[in-house]
Amino acid sequence: MALVLSEDQQLLKDSAKNFCEQSAPVSVLRSLRDSGDKDGFSRDVWNQMVELGWAGMAVPEAYGGFDFGYGGLGVVLEETGKTLVSSPLIATVLLSATAINELGSEEQKQEFLPRIVAGELLFSLAIDEHTTHAPSRIETTAVKSDSGYVLDGKKTFVLDAHVADKLIVVARTSGSRDSENGISLFIVDAKSEGVNISRTSMVDCRNAGNIEFNKVQLSELALLGSCDEAFAGLNKTLDIARIGIAAEMLGSIQQVFDLILDFLKQREQFGVLIGSFQGLQHRAATMYSEIELCKSSVRAALSALDNQESSESEIAELASIAKSKLSEVFFLVSNEGVQMHGGIGMTDEFDIGFYIKRARVAQQFLGDSVFHRDRYATLNGF
Amino acid sequence: MQDIENFQSSTRAWLEENCPVSMRTAMVQEEVVWGGRNAEFQNPDSEIWLERMAEKGWTCPTWPAEYGGGGLSKEEAIVLSRELARINARPAITSFGISMLGPVLLxxxxxEQKAEHIPKIIRGEIxxxxxxxxPGSGSDLASLKTKAELFGDTxxxxxxKVWTSYADKADWIFCLVRTDFEVPKHAGISFILFDMASEGVSTKPIQLISGQSPFCETFFDDVKVPAANLVGRLNDGWTIAKRLLQHERTMISSFGLASGQSDRGGTTSTVASVEGAAMHYRGDTEKLSDPVLRDQIAQFKIDSAAFASTSQRSIEESKQGQGPNATSSMLKNYGCELNKRRYELLLQAMGSQSLGWEGEGFEADELQVTREWLRSKANSIEGGTSEVQLNVIAKRVLGLPDILSMSKK
Structure with missing residues (x-):
């Protein structure tokens, strides 16, 4: 297991860091928010990210990608997490390209992946139906018809819903509400009749939305993966995305911690730097230790994804370790970030508020700490 | 690449032939080999195993062959440790000479000092x-007062000294002494080696809350030590002392947890793992019935797994670097706190069966858990308290300012 970056990954990381600092700093997100931008992300920045090859980082060469592995996508996500880049990288690349790659037929991969890599199509994955993540709790139905399927139901917390060209929808084709059997995935044109998308304004200023499907007619060809039996592939897709989100959180956590350290080294009270107070030093040292564990969890999980020999259950376990650990530590570090900055931490003018807001959304997305501890316990037979 | 593959296959073959079958089982406490003049081998195979490993220098794989070490590269040493783990081989010896003194002596x-002591450490002879x-110098170690005065060449x-682990069983001591009382405390300390059989040395075991006595008080009364036994420069012992502490912290952090084992290990009993114990004592078969304990155990195991990856990563990183550094404080602190968490959870898992002291009504391994739980409380005190480790991280890793130097301004 490679827990340190390869030379190529380090070069990619350096260039991604450079790009994010120069072209996509937090001020970009701030101005998207302040201007009430209709897209919720900068198309200009996204086009440059596509130019850099980020949309095809983990996509196989056969489908126009760069075959740089999830380790490569992971370091890019880590850097975008540092400056809180709002872009289709999560919904289109990490979630949807992965779903197509894991579940799609050869024709579907040929049709969609090269266009994702080229930045021509935006995708979104619609799974959650309740306020907490529960991947098999699916009540949206796809009922077999003469010409294909008819889709009915509601989805919530769908990233990039209102800008997506295509939606990958998790629906039930048979079985009861919580059953892992009877789950199928469909690729749905966002402009289809009966699809009603409403953008939700989220605390982290990133794109999300609710979707209603009302008797949406789908052809047979819309099916992604096998009918009734898509849960395993969906789960693998979600695990890859959970690890990717953990990598993004790792970047954000490190950035907040850097802000904290800078502040402790320059803020004076009682005639001394506040960083000399043991009460703050020990909390900083504790955060440092937790962040070291975060780095290792993310690297271990990413390297397992790129290792052909990893089993699905190993990946599932590493994904739950990473997502629960990073969610917990992002909670800790974002709270300490505000507290240690005192009054300035509460001001909108200072960037730290963007991070505590992002922290809560990232924690919830694809399962919070409690969800993943429960899953880890189940995976380990207790 | 070819070389390392050859090394792997020859190592595997050698171990297959030379590691006695009984040495390929989980270690039991009574059979741990400490070596020394009065070495005890409860299991005769462990003497054979030590001899064979020492012959190859593989008790200290990366130490120079010139002094009897294995002379292996780091890559080879990693291969060796993997091959040992593959057959579940016991450590041939547990030794402070190997984990603490040897690296700083090298x-x-x-x-002359290396030629005298290193081979004996490798072979487990001393x-x-x-x-x-x-007694007056705990966390403030540098305030130590044991005095060494030079008369001629002696x-x-x-x-x-206090908290000297196994002083009553040790042959030699590496010792911090004050050689200058006139200078600031860090600048008057020297690092010296001497035989515990010297006249004027006496020891007295300290009984702990666990009922065991692994530590001693150690007294020096006009003990004569040759000047040649001083390591490094006179009054520069603090540098060596700190370096040795890094090795000690690395050793302590590895107690059972760095290998990825969140289990107690060493036993196949019902109390080998926390979750196994929790289910056993509740009569649960498929799922642990106490949801709060289940969540806490999952959190503990997740932290243990993340910690194991971190230990592994620090080994991979040190391939390029210089061995342990200030991050050893992080590993020491986290590893010890995890170990304490493990025992608190184990007590919760076992309920009143974890609280026996001795005698009827308890299995031997249940009574052992009680003692181990109490013993674990020392983890975050010995080798520098958790609070001292956090100080070291704040100062040396994070570069935060020192309150003491600021207030003196």
Whole structure:
């Protein structure tokens, strides 16, 4: 297991860091928010990210990608997490390209992946139906018809819903509400009749939305993966995305911690730097230790994804370790970030508020700490 | 690449032939080999195993062959440790000479000192103890007062040490002594080695809350030590002392947890793992019925797994670097706190069966858990308290300012 970056990954990381600092700093997100931008992300920045090859980082060469592995996508996500880049990288690349790659037929991969890599199509994955993540709790139905399927139901917390060209929808084709059997995935044109998308304004200023499907007619060809039996592939897709989100959180956590350290080294009270107070030093040292564990969890999980020999259950376990650990530590570090900055931490003018807001959304997305501890316990037979 | 593959296959073959079958089972406490003049081998195979490993220098795989070490590269040493783990081989020896003194002696000792002591450490012929803490010098170690005065070419030592692990069983001691009382505390300390059989050395075991006595008080009354036994430069012992502490912290952090084992290990009983114990004592079969305990155990195991990856990563990183550094404080602190969490969870898992002291009504391994739980409380005190480790991280890793130097301004 490679827990340190390869030379190529380090070069990619350096260039991604450079790009994010120069072209996509937090001020970009701030101005998207302040201007009430209709897209919720900068198309200009996204086009440059596509130019850099980020949309095809983990996509196989056969489908126009760069075959740089999830380790490569992971370091890019880590850097975008540092400056809180709002872009289709999560919904289109990490979630949807992965779903197509894991579940799609050869024709579907040929049709969609090269266009994702080229930045021509935006995708979104619609799974959650309740306020907490529960991947098999699916009540949206796809009922077999003469010409294909008819889709009915509601989805919530769908990233990039209102800008997506295509939606990958998790629906039930048979079985009861919580059953892992009877789950199928469909690729749905966002402009289809009966699809009603409403953008939700989220605390982290990133794109999300609710979707209603009302008797949406789908052809047979819309099916992604096998009918009734898509849960395993969906789960693998979600695990890859959970690890990717953990990598993004790792970047954000490190950035907040850097802000904290800078502040402790320059803020004076009682005639001394506040960083000399043991009460703050020990909390900083504790955060440092937790962040070291975060780095290792993310690297271990990413390297397992790129290792052909990893089993699905190993990946599932590493994904739950990473997502629960990073969610917990992002909670800790974002709270300490505000507290240690005192009054300035509460001001909108200072960037730290963007991070505590992002922290809560990232924690919830694809399962919070409690969800993943429960899953880890189940995976380990207790 | 070819070389390393050859090394792997020859190592595997050698171990297959030379590691006795009984040495490929989980270690039991009574059979741990400490070596020394009065070495005890409860299991005769462990003597054979030690001899064979020592012959190859593989008790100290990366130490120079010149002094009897294995002379392996780091890559080869990693292969060796994997191959040992593959057959579940027991450590041939547990030794403070190997985990603490040896590395600093190789770094700071004279050729004569290395030639004298290193081969005996590798072969387990001399058992070492550590003379650091004193009755008045705990976390503030540098305030130590044991005095060494030079008369001719001999030092005379007077003073006492405390918390000396196994001083009553050790052959030699590596010891911090004050050689200058006129200078700031860090600048008057020297690092010296001497035989525990010297006249004027006495020890007294300390009984702990666990009922065991792994530590001693150690007294020096006009002990004569040749000046040649001083390691490094006179009054520069603090540098060596700190370096040795990094090795000690690395050793302590690895107790059972760095290998990825969140289990107690060493046993196949019902109390081997926390979750196994929790289910056993509740009669659960498929899922642990106490949801709060289940969540806490999952969190503990997740932290243990993340910690194991971190230990592994620090080994991979040190391939390029210089061995342990200030991050050893992080590993020490986190590993010890995890170990304490493990025992608290185990107590919760076992309920009243974890609270027996001795006698009827309890299995032997249940009674052992009670003692181990109490023993674990020392983890975050020995080798520098958790609070001291956090100080070291804040200062040396994070570069935060020192309150003491600021207030003196």
């Amino acid at each position: 770094e700071y000792g004279s050729h 058992r070492w103890c550590q003379g650091y803490s004193e 030092y005379t030592l007077n003073g006492s």
